[in-house]
Amino acid sequence: MTHPDFESLVGAHSAEIFAYLWRMVRDEADAQDCLQEAFLRAYRAYDRLDGRAQHRAWLYRIATNVALTHLKRRGREAARRVPLVPNLPDAQLSAGEAAIRRETLAAVAAAVERLPEQQRAALILRKYQALSYAEIADTLGCSAEAARANVYQAIKKLRNELGEE
Amino acid sequence: MKKTNDELMEVSRWLGDAPGAPSRDGVLSALDALYRGFPAPEHTRAAQAKLRRALSGERARGVRYDSITGTPLGRVFFAATTAGLVSVAFGQSERAFRDHLRAALGVEAARASGQLRRIGQQLREYLAGRRTRFDLPLDLRALPDFQRRVLLAALEVPRGQVTTYGEIAHRIGRPSAARAVGQALGHNPMPIVIPCHRVVASDGSLRGYSGGGGPRTKAWLLALEGASDK
Numbered sequence: 001m002t003h004p005d006f007e008s009l010v011g012a013h014s015a016e017i018f019a020y021l022w023r024m025v026r027d028e029a030d031a032q033d034c035l036q037e038a039f040l041r042a043y044r045a046y047d048r049l050d051g052r053a054q055h056r057a058w059l060y061r062i063a064t065n066v067a068l069t070h071l072k073r074r075g076r077e078a079a080r081r082v083p084l085v086p087n088l089p090d091a092q093l094s095a096g097e098a099a100i101r102r103e104t105l106a107a108v109a110a111a112v113e114r115l116p117e118q119q120r121a122a123l124i125l126r127k128y129q130a131l132s133y134a135e136i137a138d139t140l141g142c143s144a145e146a147a148r149a150n151v152y153q154a155i156k157k158l159r160n161e162l163g164e165e
Numbered sequence: 166m167k168k169t170n171d172e173l174m175e176v177s178r179w180l181g182d183a184p185g186a187p188s189r190d191g192v193l194s195a196l197d198a199l200y201r202g203f204p205a206p207e208h209t210r211a212a213q214a215k216l217r218r219a220l221s222g223e224r225a226r227g228v229r230y231d232s233i234t235g236t237p238l239g240r241v242f243f244a245a246t247t248a249g250l251v252s253v254a255f256g257q258s259e260r261a262f263r264d265h266l267r268a269a270l271g272v273e274a275a276r277a278s279g280q281l282r283r284i285g286q287q288l289r290e291y292l293a294g295r296r297t298r299f300d301l302p303l304d305l306r307a308l309p310d311f312q313r314r315v316l317l318a319a320l321e322v323p324r325g326q327v328t329t330y331g332e333i334a335h336r337i338g339r340p341s342a343a344r345a346v347g348q349a350l351g352h353n354p355m356p357i358v359i360p361c362h363r364v365v366a367s368d369g370s371l372r373g374y375s376g377g378g379g380p381r382t383k384a385w386l387l388a389l390e391g392a393s394d395k
Contacts, residue, residue: 005313006306010216018212022204031204032212036219043223044248046306108195126180128200155176158192 057138122150229277249302256377
């Protein structure tokens with residue numbers, strides 16, 4: 001029966017949620033806006049949550065909704081922006097190889113953007129936020145089996161799209 | 166078929182669902198390159214600072230206060246955010262109540278024009294013995310964790326009964342914290358509504374009271390509620 005004050009939730013989870021949003025929206029400034037929006041929503045709803053222990057999954061759920069809404073709006077607004085691809089200094093790659101590598105990364109990033117929302121979120125939650133399938137289920141409002149299926153389908157779809165069958 | 170199974174195993178290893186190190190195929194290693202990194206620490210700190218500013222703005226939004234007069238306890242002040250009640254006080258001036266809100270919430274509260282009527286009405290009915298329980302949303306977000314738990318436990322003590330500081334400490338899973346419970350209740354931001362008057366010392370003495378008038382008010386409230394005198 002723990003019920004931390006809201007400030008300690010911010011202290012405990014904001015960095016992790018920020019990293020998640022950063023991965024989901026792939027833009028520094030957009031991730032900041034989403035973080036603010038997610039925690040403001042959480043703050044406004046917080047008192048209705050008395051007695052609940054699942055604050056982390058709850059914050060992930062709100063953050064997921066904020067990120068997906070944001071991606072929809074962004075997708076509608078702008079001509080789709082070039083996906084953010086990290087600059088990877090790699091001494092072992094020639095200039096030509098590096099260019100090919102960048103193209104591959106851009107293609108994968110674009111394919112991830114085309115994944116169904118739940119699959120995209122499930123994949124990032126599992127692999128990069130290290131959530132268990134039970135926690136992903138809490139976050140996405142589905143069963144643990146469905147959470148697991150979403151992750152595997154995401155990878156299958158990416159491999160199909162990128163001709164890696 | 167064999168190939169499909171191998172691929173599945175590969176993905177399971179990559180996800181950490183199966184033991185063993187994955188060999189790194191194209192898509193999986195590209196995903197890692199894209200997503201495994203973290204935002205730079207200074208960017209995370211900047212995002213958190215921006216978030217904290219937004220939250221303190223949100224906290225200050227819409228704090229209103231009002232008062233009722235002519236109750237057995239005199240003038241009773243109360244304040245609420247858009248989420249619920251944050252403060253009740255009596256036996257003090259309007260200026261002192263505003264000072265108190267500024268210190269507790271960090272906001273300059275505005276005087277309400279009618280929005281808080283329901284709170285005033287319930288307090289008036291309660292103090293006149295015409296109401297047995299409050300039906301009001303409470304906003305406890307600004308309070309520290311421990312105090313919040315103590316106050317929520319005090320809220321569970323039924324009308325007409327009393328309990329002890331030690332019992333509350335026990336209920337929140339901190340059996341040795343009776344003294345800290347006493348202090349948390351001593352700073353009850355909304356006496357009467359959160360019934361800290363129903364919590365007494367283990368020898369049955371009333372001990373202190375957070376509201377105006379001290380133990381005399383506590384005894385009066387218990388009598389109003391028909392608590393058996395132990």
